[in-house]
Amino acid sequence: MKRLILSFAITLAAVFTSYAQDYNDQWLAKQRVYTSVEEALSNADKAEVLDLSNQGMSSLPADIALLKGLKAIYIQGNTLTAIPPELLQLTELRFIFADQNAIAKIPGEIAGLKKLKRISLANNRISEIAPLTNCAQLESATLSNNLIYTIPATISNMKLLKELDLSFNKITAFQGALTNLKDLEVLMLAGNLIPTLPTTVANFKSLKVLYLDNNKIRDMTQICNITTLTRLSLSGCGLMSIPARISQLYNLQRLILSHNSLTSVPTDITKLTSLVFLDLSNNRLTRLPNEVVKFESL
Numbered sequence: 001m002k003r004l005i006l007s008f009a010i011t012l013a014a015v016f017t018s019y020a021q022d023y024n025d026q027w028l029a030k031q032r033v034y035t036s037v038e039e040a041l042s043n044a045d046k047a048e049v050l051d052l053s054n055q056g057m058s059s060l061p062a063d064i065a066l067l068k069g070l071k072a073i074y075i076q077g078n079t080l081t082a083i084p085p086e087l088l089q090l091t092e093l094r095f096i097f098a099d100q101n102a103i104a105k106i107p108g109e110i111a112g113l114k115k116l117k118r119i120s121l122a123n124n125r126i127s128e129i130a131p132l133t134n135c136a137q138l139e140s141a142t143l144s145n146n147l148i149y150t151i152p153a154t155i156s157n158m159k160l161l162k163e164l165d166l167s168f169n170k171i172t173a174f175q176g177a178l179t180n181l182k183d184l185e186v187l188m189l190a191g192n193l194i195p196t197l198p199t200t201v202a203n204f205k206s207l208k209v210l211y212l213d214n215n216k217i218r219d220m221t222q223i224c225n226i227t228t229l230t231r232l233s234l235s236g237c238g239l240m241s242i243p244a245r246i247s248q249l250y251n252l253q254r255l256i257l258s259h260n261s262l263t264s265v266p267t268d269i270t271k272l273t274s275l276v277f278l279d280l281s282n283n284r285l286t287r288l289p290n291e292v293v294k295f296e297s298l
Contacts, residue, residue: 031048031071032046032048034047035051036052037050037060037063044067044068044069045069047069048069048071049070050067051073051074053076053077055077055078056079057075057079057080058080058081059084060086062086064084065089068091071095072097073087076098076120077099077100079101079102080102082103082107083096083098083107088109088113091115093113093115094118095117096118096119096120096121097120098124099142101124102124103124104126105128106126106128106129106130107131108131108134110131110132110134111131111135114137115137116138118139118140120141121146122145122165125146125147126146127146127147127148127149129143129148129151129155130152132158133154133155134154134157135158138158139161139163140162140163140164141161141165142165143165143166143169144165144167145167146168147170148166148170148171149169149172150173151175151178152175154177155181156181159181159183162183162184162206163184163185163186166188166192167189167190167192167211169191171189172194172195173194174196174197179198179201179202179203181204182205182206184204184206184207185206185207185209186207186208186209187211188209190212190213190214190233192215193216194215195215195216196219196222197223198222199222201223202222202226204228205228208229208230210231212233212237214235214236216237217237217238217239218237218240220239220242220243221245224243224245224246227248227250228251229249230252230254231252231253231254232249232252232256233255234256234257235258236260239262240262240263242257242269244268246268247268247271247272249272250273250274252274252275253274254275254277254278255272255275259282261284262280262283262284263284263285269289270292270294276298
């Protein structure tokens, strides 16, 4: 099981990277990266990107608050137990990368970062994300591998959100407020405890990527109403059947249904003419429909 979960995690990271890492990275790649506060302060009027990752830091130097023009900071792989208050004074920040720390709480003051577009807090100890929903300009949020139990209703405040990764937490319900995020394109919820999806998932207008692996979702009927999907993964959910309505996912290019309890595949699946990748491994299948030969792009 551990190997299976690790496989999910690696796959999710790879897929999310292909969408999110492209996101504004062209700007980041062109900037000079400073690797110490002292170095950045020596050119404070031009310092926009600071990398303090993997330095064993439990706190940040107070002088970092003097870098008023800082737009991106990397502080992952340290031993921080909180988002440093010094960062909350840097109102030009667009990007915060703080994965692999011991951060337990997102402070309410983060709402003061009016220009924040992307935050990554994977592999921390966060249990509550409500303060983050006040960041109205946020477009990408990664919070995988934390201790999050619920998705707050205020998530609907994040009108510009395009990418959300809450995989490998302890979420027990798919919050209907998520479906109010009309610009959401990527949603990662694998490795949680979600049993069902609300009918309102049909309200998703832009969702392209949905990963729900290793949840308790036994019925994928509601998902068939998200016709914008290009990637869908439901590995390890205990699925026993594929609804005929899967044919409604006419934009689907990648479909992963491995490690379930499927005994048959409906012929309607062959109507997915955009499909290029299909994974049905580790099920209880003894045959596939003869029509499967009609897949020209698979």
